[in-house]
Amino acid sequence: MSKQAFIILMGGPLTPTDRLATQLAGARVIAADGGMRHASALGLKPELWVGDFDSTPDALIAEWPDVRREPYPAAKSETDGEIAVATALERGAKRLILAGALGGERSDHAFMHLLYAAKLAEDGIEMLLTSGEEEAYPLLPGSSVIALPKGSLFSILGLDTLTGLSIEGARYPLRDFHLPFGSSRTVSNVAEGTVRFTLSSGRALILARPHDFSGA
Known part of the structure; x- marks a missing residue:
């Protein structure tokens, strides 16, 4: 993985898996506050x-x-994750x-991470x-490909109305579909492998469960 890739260790739950290890391999690491607790289990040492x-x-x-620590006051305008x-x-x-950006006790943090990711993607960050x-x-206008295990679940959640949505490589494909904001039409699809x-x-979010084959 390129040195331009960074892992941000955050405070939500994180389960080590072979897929996760492959995704993290070769990236630089910055820990955000309590997210440091994941470092040992992942075999990572943040810079x-x-x-x-x-x-x-x-x-x-x-x-x-x-590990060098850079402390910030508790009364600040950004979350620790955003600072990282x-x-x-x-x-x-x-x-x-x-x-560690999804799930956990703080749904406000998890939702903010999702919105922030969409904004960063608009700025050209993968x-x-x-x-x-x-x-x-994040799913933005254009084309993208995600390699998912055959039979695993994924959903698309629109952040506003979607037009021209096409899905290939899934049990329930779509072509040039208009998805109204708030629709559940794209919840619980099943990957047939790589999905385009x-x-x-x-703007939308793709939520995938690569180890969940309950829909297979």
Whole structure:
């Protein structure tokens, strides 16, 4: 993987899998506050650890004495994750993997990560959000391809009305489809392998469950 790829370790749940290890291989790493707890299980050593450290126990700090920490005040205008992303962009990131960005107790944080990823994708940054069990990808006008295991579940959630939506390589393909905002029409599809998406206008999120074959 290119050195322009960065992993941001975030505080949500993260399950190590072979697929996740492949996705993370070769990328540089920045930890955001309590997301550092994932580093050992993933065999990663961040080059920087940022945040207000309000969710970082002393034992975790003691475990990583040689990782540079950059503290921020608790009263700030950005989340620790956004600070970590901004730091990665300053260091030349062109691809970001937000590991631990989905699920957990703070649904506000998880939803904000999804919206922020869509905004970053509009700025030309390649994005992947993952919990190990679930993955999210922004879907913008144009074409994109995602390699998913045959029989695994995925859904498309529109952030506004979608036009010209086509899906190939899925059990329920679509061609030049108009998806109204708020429609559930594209929830619970099944990948037949690599899935190709084409979109004329609108913004959406692809949520994939690469280890979930309940729809197979």
